[in-house]
Amino acid sequence: MKCRVNPHYMEKLYSFYSPFYDYVFGKLLGPGRRQAFKYLDRRPHQKVLEIGIGPGSTLEFYPPKTKVVGIDISASMIEQARKKAAQINSGSHFELKVMDACKLAFPDNHFDAVMAAYVITTVQDPQQVCREILRVVKPGGQIIAVNHTRTQNGSFWGRVEDVMAPVFVRIGFTTDLDVIHVMKKVGINVQQAVACNLLKTGRIIMGTKI
Numbered sequence: 001m002k003c004r005v006n007p008h009y010m011e012k013l014y015s016f017y018s019p020f021y022d023y024v025f026g027k028l029l030g031p032g033r034r035q036a037f038k039y040l041d042r043r044p045h046q047k048v049l050e051i052g053i054g055p056g057s058t059l060e061f062y063p064p065k066t067k068v069v070g071i072d073i074s075a076s077m078i079e080q081a082r083k084k085a086a087q088i089n090s091g092s093h094f095e096l097k098v099m100d101a102c103k104l105a106f107p108d109n110h111f112d113a114v115m116a117a118y119v120i121t122t123v124q125d126p127q128q129v130c131r132e133i134l135r136v137v138k139p140g141g142q143i144i145a146v147n148h149t150r151t152q153n154g155s156f157w158g159r160v161e162d163v164m165a166p167v168f169v170r171i172g173f174t175t176d177l178d179v180i181h182v183m184k185k186v187g188i189n190v191q192q193a194v195a196c197n198l199l200k201t202g203r204i205i206m207g208t209k210i
Ligand SMILES: C[S@@+](CC[C@H](N)C(=O)[O-])C[C@H]1O[C@@H](n2cnc3c(N)ncnc32)[C@H](O)[C@@H]1O
Pocket: 007, 010, 011, 014, 015, 029, 033, 051, 052, 053, 054, 055, 057, 058, 071, 072, 073, 074, 077, 099, 100, 101, 102, 116, 117, 118, 119, 122, 123, 124, 172, 173
């Protein structure tokens, strides 16, 4: 499938969105995000990587005493996330860095869990991002993604999502990517996918590294 995502365009677009991202997308994406975090283990001191952390809309959901490393390609998003982190007193530690999810600067088997909220459909090379997620998570670690994912099995909606993709990519994400398929393809052991958000357009996808 031809990739429609231009990383430079996305970086600029999300940097532009960063001051008001939560106001625009909060209501739409918030329920799925909140629900996804209910599946994260609540072991204190675990080390969690969140890719494409945006303005830090998820920081409040981390269990107390979690060591969170959040990365994003947009420096403006990371700046917003740092402001949010400074207001949270849960005993968690937040380290927020500008980084490309395609090239994670972490060793293999480093994190207890990886979270990816609405990011896999915004990158140019989703397979590479999923490979990197799999590389840095420990064996048995949790991989939780919340995302729109293209409807499977050649259905009518799948075709609508293909047609709409060039429009949605201008807004910031593509609709023609089957995220579950990509995750499975790179070797993530996908165990469950739960519908979320308005009209059940999102999926919380839970996997692990065997
Ligand atoms: C739709 S927003 C999601 C933000 C946040 N995770 C949320 O729950 O709303 C996508 C985010 O992914 C970031 N992003 C896009 N491409 C990226 C890449 N290659 N590496 C890291 N972050 C990326 C964008 O800058 C943006 O902040």
